[in-house]
Amino acid sequence: MVSYFLQHIKFEKRLSHHTVTAYEGDMKQFSAYLKFQYDLKDPEKADFQMIRSWIASMAEEKMENRSINRKIATLRTFYNFLLRHKIIVTDPMVKIKALKTDKSLPKYVEEKPMENLLDEVEFSNDFAGMRDKLVLELLYGTGMRLSELIGLKLSDLNLYNNTLTVLGKRNKHRVIPINRNLVGAIRDYLAQRNDLIDDNSDDYLILTDTGTQAYPVFIQRLVKRYLSLVTSLEQRSPHVLRHSFATHLLNRGADLNAIKDLLGHTSLAATQVYTHNSIDKLKKIFQQAHPKA
Template sequence: ARRVAAVRAFGRWLAESERLSGNPAAALRGPRRGRTLPHWLERDEIDALLAAPAGDDQRARRDRAILELLYSTGMRVGELVALTDERIDLFGGVVVVRGKGRKERLAPVGGPAVRAIEAYALSRDAAHGRQKRRSTFLSLRGRPLADRDIRRILLRAIQVAGLSTRTTPHTLRHTFATHLLKAGADIRAVQELLGHASLNTTQIYTHLTLDALRAVYAKAHPRA
């Protein structure tokens, strides 16, 4: 890319100094950068992360519920902090997620996440009363959590779990998608669960499942 830029600059100088009638290198383009593969967690790593908030107080229950919900649904941090109790159906195991462009989607919630949310809601309501609120997840003082608060919660958990500091809230989203695809989920279903407008965005995860595909091929193909 640097060499292409240097050639274009030299061609521009030739044209500006009237040594040539135009810049012959103007149409040159550098090599396209490959998309960076997302960082995701192995099963033992995600298990350690979800077990990191120890104790049974309000903060531990809240942090467990947040981490479980992020991994269970693959929702974005902004979607999580905007979540309200009215959008969570614990009996049905589903949440209504309001995504980008205010588009709504249904996201299934697994049993561990449902139980974690139930436990947190009991502690939260005991501390702050049962009422209609702007956000499901609150600080210990009762204010709605912001994106930065979720990042702090995750940072505490990764330190306890001994995970890489590369781990971010979006890592749980990447892990959600990768684990589904590696288990054989249809990519279009994963696209819907993630709330991706384009399948191209979801396809980056197919690179991460190549080892799993190779294993299937080696086991099933007669000429592998």
């Protein structure tokens, strides 16, 4: 049933490739535990005690609560699928509760270091240099996700209206405005790109040095290398640039609902986490400026 479940979330629920891969890994780990601990081959036959035992074993191995909670969420989805298809009659997850986690604020790069990176750092004038800078400009200038950047195609660009269209989670499209500087960076990059590969409206925008579609690890390494020049943050990932985009907009007075739409969040609750960063900044300003602080 696990294979049918994975097909369901991939083709019917249309979850992202990254999410499907994570669910598949969780189910493999759970199945291996059941086989080793209880000699049980079919996860659909697991009961509450078996599931609780697996959760306890992960906690004993000092796995982070957030990671355990994600695996709990995977099992909830799996057993809900079994219930809807009448494979099981009772849900063994009913009494399973998520573990408590500390609320962690999104990590972001301050405005000045970002300005230094994009305005002061020298990028080479060849294809690789222009591509690297464009990747940073796109991630920070639009707040798009890593998967959205990699999936961006030439046909998604509208340089006359200064917009681009990204394919987000659950196959939802959204249009993002881009500023003139970013439009210029895209045009400069396209001129170099066309020398590397024949133009085709179905081609992906961001390419590797060999002219193939960029992949996650390639972009992650690129971003980490450049962010290391301007920040000492331990986390230097594409998602940090997304967090920086949202935090800087909020700090400069942007409407929370507008940021929600730009990020492609389905609910305002997901966007409100950035207000905590803004409040922290206001506190610092108050401490520095107010005579009675």
